[in-house]
Amino acid sequence: MRYEAPTTTKEAASLIAGEKGEAFVLAGGTDLLVRMKTGLSDPDLVVDIKHIPAMQDIKTTDSGTKIGGAVSGSRLNSNKKLKKAWPGVVEATNLIGSDQIQGRATMVGNLCNASPAADSVPAMIAAGAKAVVVGPTKRRTVPVEKIATGPGRTSLAKGEIIESINLPKRTGKSGDAYLRFIPRTEMDIAVVSAGVNLTLEKGLVKTARVCLGAVGPTAVLVQKAAKAIIGSKLDEESLKKMADACSAACNPISDKRGTVEYRTKVAGVLAKRAAKIAFERAGGK
Amino acid sequence: MTGTLVNTTVNGDAVQFACPTDESLLDSLRDRIGLTGVKEGCGTGDCGACSITLDGELVCSCLVLGVEANGREIGTVEGLADGDKLHPLQDQFINNAALQCGICTPGFLVAAKALLDKNNNPTEEEIRYALAGNLCRCTGYDKIVRAVQAASKDLRKKK
Numbered sequence: 001m002r003y004e005a006p007t008t009t010k011e012a013a014s015l016i017a018g019e020k021g022e023a024f025v026l027a028g029g030t031d032l033l034v035r036m037k038t039g040l041s042d043p044d045l046v047v048d049i050k051h052i053p054a055m056q057d058i059k060t061t062d063s064g065t066k067i068g069g070a071v072s073g074s075r076l077n078s079n080k081k082l083k084k085a086w087p088g089v090v091e092a093t094n095l096i097g098s099d100q101i102q103g104r105a106t107m108v109g110n111l112c113n114a115s116p117a118a119d120s121v122p123a124m125i126a127a128g129a130k131a132v133v134v135g136p137t138k139r140r141t142v143p144v145e146k147i148a149t150g151p152g153r154t155s156l157a158k159g160e161i162i163e164s165i166n167l168p169k170r171t172g173k174s175g176d177a178y179l180r181f182i183p184r185t186e187m188d189i190a191v192v193s194a195g196v197n198l199t200l201e202k203g204l205v206k207t208a209r210v211c212l213g214a215v216g217p218t219a220v221l222v223q224k225a226a227k228a229i230i231g232s233k234l235d236e237e238s239l240k241k242m243a244d245a246c247s248a249a250c251n252p253i254s255d256k257r258g259t260v261e262y263r264t265k266v267a268g269v270l271a272k273r274a275a276k277i278a279f280e281r282a283g284g285k
Numbered sequence: 286m287t288g289t290l291v292n293t294t295v296n297g298d299a300v301q302f303a304c305p306t307d308e309s310l311l312d313s314l315r316d317r318i319g320l321t322g323v324k325e326g327c328g329t330g331d332c333g334a335c336s337i338t339l340d341g342e343l344v345c346s347c348l349v350l351g352v353e354a355n356g357r358e359i360g361t362v363e364g365l366a367d368g369d370k371l372h373p374l375q376d377q378f379i380n381n382a383a384l385q386c387g388i389c390t391p392g393f394l395v396a397a398k399a400l401l402d403k404n405n406n407p408t409e410e411e412i413r414y415a416l417a418g419n420l421c422r423c424t425g426y427d428k429i430v431r432a433v434q435a436a437s438k439d440l441r442k443k444k
Binding site for chain 2: 001002003026028029030033034036037038043046048050072074097098099100101103104186187
């Protein structure tokens with residue numbers, strides 16, 4: 001196995017594009033090393049992106065906040081400004097694994113691993129986050145919901161790497177939240193999850209985004225659910241409409257962690273609860 | 286020596302070793318440097334027996350490549366005691382009988398130290414969350430939590 005640690009994203013992209021065999025990006029390694037250990041992958045090339053300065057940045061500018069692809073969960077957690085602006089996104093990422101995993105795992109890794117139950121993904125999609133995708137010759141900016149196409153599959157071409165996640169600028173009264181259901185208190189994979197992000201104007205919901213996890217092959221952005229609460233004060237009737245829209249958007253599987261019926265119902269319940277938290281965080285009453 | 290040359294710092298000492306690129310840091314630490322305090326439990330990041338700090342960050346060494354350690358600072362359980370003088374956490378693990386078979390103990394000590402370095406007066410809940418990535422099949426955890434509470438008290442007294 002060839003191990004490379006380039007210092008620019010373009011170089012990293014070219015290395016992967018030029019490799020004939022199996023090539024992987026190494027960020028936190030919390031998925032890749034498990035794949036290697038269990039024999040699921042036998043890479044010919046591993047490109048460590050942690051020596052690329054742009055991958056390690058958390059930068060807030062006039063247009064929003066840029067989080068580098070190699071920024072670990074624990075670094076997100078120690079960034080007070082980011083936690084204040086996007087508590088839901090940070091909490092969602094921090095739910096992944098133990099403190100040991102948080103020391104390494106990244107949001108972009110979570111996204112590219114493309115598990116339907118990835119915790120940070122519904123929160124990022126609800127936030128309206130965009131991924132900066134860098135290839136050997138071009139770069140493009142893509143909404144996060146366009147990255148995963150199915151379990152373990154993404155829309156990235158060979159040699160394309162996500163350099164950063166861009167969260168939009170926070171304006172006015174706004175809040176986000178992410179909740180997941182697991183049968184224990186810690187260290188588990190979401191049975192169902194929901195991320196809600198909203199802004200308020202004159203006490204009413206002005207804009208909203210609602211995204212569900214683990215209820216289909218990819219995270220599901222539910223526009224009808226958002227529409228149900230826009231213009232409301234999150235009264236019971238709009239919340240019920242939102243929950244119904246969430247349940248209607250579910251297309252889950254039954255497995256040992258939850259049945260289709262259970263996931264479909266709980267998706268609505270979690271979305272309601274997450275919406276209430278986001279509303280409160282935005283200063284809503 | 287074959288493999289890729291890695292220059293790193295382990296418990297404050299400069300260390301050089303060579304390893305294959307696909308070797309885990311856990312294996313490098315045990316087999317190349319002889320630091321057998323790092324244990325392999327699951328090898329997939331679930332049990333925490335191989336916990337170390339990498340540039341001060343708590344990680345599972347089974348989920349790090351040996352070659353990634355180049356230029357970084359590693360802390361293992363072997364760095365906890367000051368010569369013959371045990372770290373308060375080690376003392377309190379003994380006083381509280383917080384171990385039986387001992388396989389998980391180095392990982393618990395390293396994780397508990399990482400917690401106390403950040404938070405010198407954690408609540409029981411904070412301790413339990415911080416140690417959620419470390420599995421013990423002997424003690425039932427309660428004695429471990431008591432030991433960490435006692436050590437945190439000792440450390441606060443010392444200051």
